[in-house]
Every structure is written in structure tokens, then in C-alpha cells.
Amino acid sequence: MGISKELTIIADNLEKGHYDVVVQRTLLLIEQKLREVVKHDLPHLKGAEQLKVFAYFTEKKKSLDELTMGEVVGLLRETKFLEGWKQRNQKELQVFETIDLNKLIALRNATAHGKSLVYTQIDAELMIAYQRLIFQTFNHAAMPLPELPKVVVPALIEEKPVISIPAVVKKGEFRDRLKDGTDAPAMVWLPKGKFMMGSNEYDSEKPIHEVTIDYELAVGKYPATFAEYDKFCDLTKRQKPEDKGWGRGNRPVIYVNWNDARDYCEWLSEQTGQIYRLLSEAEWEYACRAGSTGTYCFGDDVHQLANYGWFGGNSGVKIHPVGQKKPNAFGLYDMHGNVREWCEDVWHDDYDGAPNDGNAWLAGGDFGFHLLRGGSWDSSDYSLRCASRDRDVPTDGYLSNYSSSGFRICRM
Numbered sequence: 508m509g510i511s512k513e514l515t516i517i518a519d520n521l522e523k524g525h526y527d528v529v530v531q532r533t534l535l536l537i538e539q540k541l542r543e544v545v546k547h548d549l550p551h552l553k554g555a556e557q558l559k560v561f562a563y564f565t566e567k568k569k570s571l572d573e574l575t576m577g578e579v580v581g582l583l584r585e586t587k588f589l590e591g592w593k594q595r596n597q598k599e600l601q602v603f604e605t606i607d608l609n610k611l612i613a614l615r616n617a618t619a620h621g622k623s624l625v626y627t628q629i630d631a632e633l634m635i636a637y638q639r640l641i642f643q644t645f646n647h648a649a650m651p652l653p654e655l656p657k658v659v660v661p662a663l664i665e666e667k668p669v670i671s672i673p674a675v676v677k678k679g680e681f682r683d684r685l686k687d688g689t690d691a692p693a694m695v696w697l698p699k700g701k702f703m704m705g706s707n708e709y710d711s712e713k714p715i716h717e718v719t720i721d722y723e724l725a726v727g728k729y730p731a732t733f734a735e736y737d738k739f740c741d742l743t744k745r746q747k748p749e750d751k752g753w754g755r756g757n758r759p760v761i762y763v764n765w766n767d768a769r770d771y772c773e774w775l776s777e778q779t780g781q782i783y784r785l786l787s788e789a790e791w792e793y794a795c796r797a798g799s800t801g802t803y804c805f806g807d808d809v810h811q812l813a814n815y816g817w818f819g820g821n822s823g824v825k826i827h828p829v830g831q832k833k834p835n836a837f838g839l840y841d842m843h844g845n846v847r848e849w850c851e852d853v854w855h856d857d858y859d860g861a862p863n864d865g866n867a868w869l870a871g872g873d874f875g876f877h878l879l880r881g882g883s884w885d886s887s888d889y890s891l892r893c894a895s896r897d898r899d900v901p902t903d904g905y906l907s908n909y910s911s912s913g914f915r916i917c918r919m
Contacts, residue, residue, distance in 0.1 A: 816843030
């Protein structure tokens, strides 16, 4: 049920004096928002914090959506989610310190509807997070909400949403600016759309399912290059990855693990003031297909593959500068071959239960592996298919094979 419809029910019951229903519905709506914020913040956690979250899911043997509210509370207490909320929303949090959520929770616990989901004592930081969520819920409402009984609700504050979708669809290529005035990587706005993800070739690519990309998304015109990544290393005093003697510059960066790729995205976000990240697996396949329903972005004729990508059959067993082959219909280069590209998702053995809205699939699955897509300079033509999936460990280890691993960025 959407937020607008929920708020209509809440307002109607307030008018009728059904306060038990008001309390129940309001708290359930806050729970919904809490899960949404966790989903939004999870990809931005780093290293040990993210592993801690994955370990929590494994221990509970549940995905985020399957956790009870008490378990979500436990997850928050064990991670740094709340620190991120506080840092981003200090002004709004100060406004909402006057809300007495204890009274609201006590009201809900006292109702017949609330007795099956009684709330225990909530620590101070978690209280602040709930107050922030009330603000989000009220401010994004399509209609004004009357004051809740025994709870002081301050006047709404106009807030700019995290992701703004303008009326006019953005088109074409662009570059943001870094703090030193130089250009960030070239990006291409993709059109919104739907596509059928997966194939019937392997069990890991089944079932074929429809995915909708109903938001604006810009994708790197090329995979990240050594020149771009080396600048990041220079400015952050980070050790540069090796290049196997093949050259650097405009060649795609290799020997980067999943954490390295995400660190670069975080740095680029800080440099530009925009939100950069890795693509989800669904976004990657949407970007690769560029409207194609065939095996490759250009159709099914494997003899054309050498015109679009570098792989074991034509690479000379090495990487090549980006942009030397034909682009796909979206204007993206090297989606087939040259380097495998890290995606945000953890590995799942198939698509049973996969998201259909473009989001990264982070709950469940094998947390020890993350997705790689596209094939590389040493891959067979079959591994360069749009639907082909690969995986590797996210940090350096004995299982890793990063000589063919790079990444591509996206921007909201």
C-alpha cells in the first residue's frame, strides 16, 4: 500500500476518534520507512560494517524484508546506520527532539492491535532515527496529516528529496567537475524502460523476469580507466594497482577488488557533490542490452562480436584502450569484454526472488562473493553474452582473480 493511501486511512481514523488504529498505522508506516532507509544506506557501508550486516542476515537466515521489527532494531544497534543518519540530517533532527515518541509507542502497546508487536525500551540514538523517519513520512505526504493525539508535531519543513526526478528527461553525454576544476569521467544518461533480464542458458540466469528502470540513471561511457583511478590514488595516497606491463592511461583499470571500486565511487561523490556508485546487476544488464533482446547488444550473430569488444578471440591476451570498438545503442563502449565489471549485488545462484525495480540484490545469497559482468580480455565469446554472470570475492584473497576485473560507475 502506498504512503498516500496509508495517510488517508490514518487521517480518516483520526477524524473518527479511532486512536488505536491511528497508532498502529502510524508505527507500521514508520517501520516501512525504516526498512527503506536501511535499503538505501546498505550499499554505502564499507568493509567491516557491511560484513557485520551480512553476518546478521546470515545468523537470522532472513532477508531484510523478512526481519521482524525487533530484529531490524537489533541490526541498527549493531551497525553505523544511525551515525550516517545523524550526520546527514542534523538540522531536521534538532527540530524533532521535541516529539515524545515514548507516548506514541506506549499508546500503540496499549491497544488490542499493538499487543502482538509490543515495543520495548528504545535507546536514545534509535529514538532520534525514528523521529527522523516521522519527518520523512509526513513531509512526503500527498495530503496534510492532522496532529496525532498526545504528540506534538511541528510544522512541516520543506525538504529537497535525496533523488530528484525532473519533469524533463535528461539526455546525452556529460561530465561533472572535480574540485580541482578538471573533468570527471564521461557519463551517458539512459532512457527509462523495461526489459527481460536473464536467459535460459544456465540455471544461474533463470528465471527470465521483467525489470523496470523507472528512474533517471547515468552510466559511465567507458569502464573506469587507469588515468581516472590513478588520479584517485594520487589524491588519497593509495597504492596504485599493477598493469601487467600492458600500459595505463586510457586502458581500463585492472587489479581492483569490489571494495576498491566502491571506494573510488565514494571519493568521486565527495569530489563532485553528486551520488556515484556501482551499477546493480539489473542496471548493468539493462545498460548492456540497450534495448536488445538478443544474445548480445547487437543481436545473436557471434561473428559481429569482434566489432564490439575485446575477448579471448581477438585481444592478444591483454587489455586495450577503451572506446576502440563500436558502442551499443545507448552509446556505451566496452560493455562486452576488455574487463569484467563489478556490480553492487551479492551473488545468488539464480533469480528466484530477485528485485524487479533495478535495485541491487543485497539480502540473502552468498555474501562471500559479488557480481561481475561483461566478460574480459581472456573470456570466451559465450562469457560476453548480455546475460552471462560471473563472481569473485570482494577483497583480496586466495580465490581472487583481479587481473581481468575492473568496474563501471553510475550516477543518480
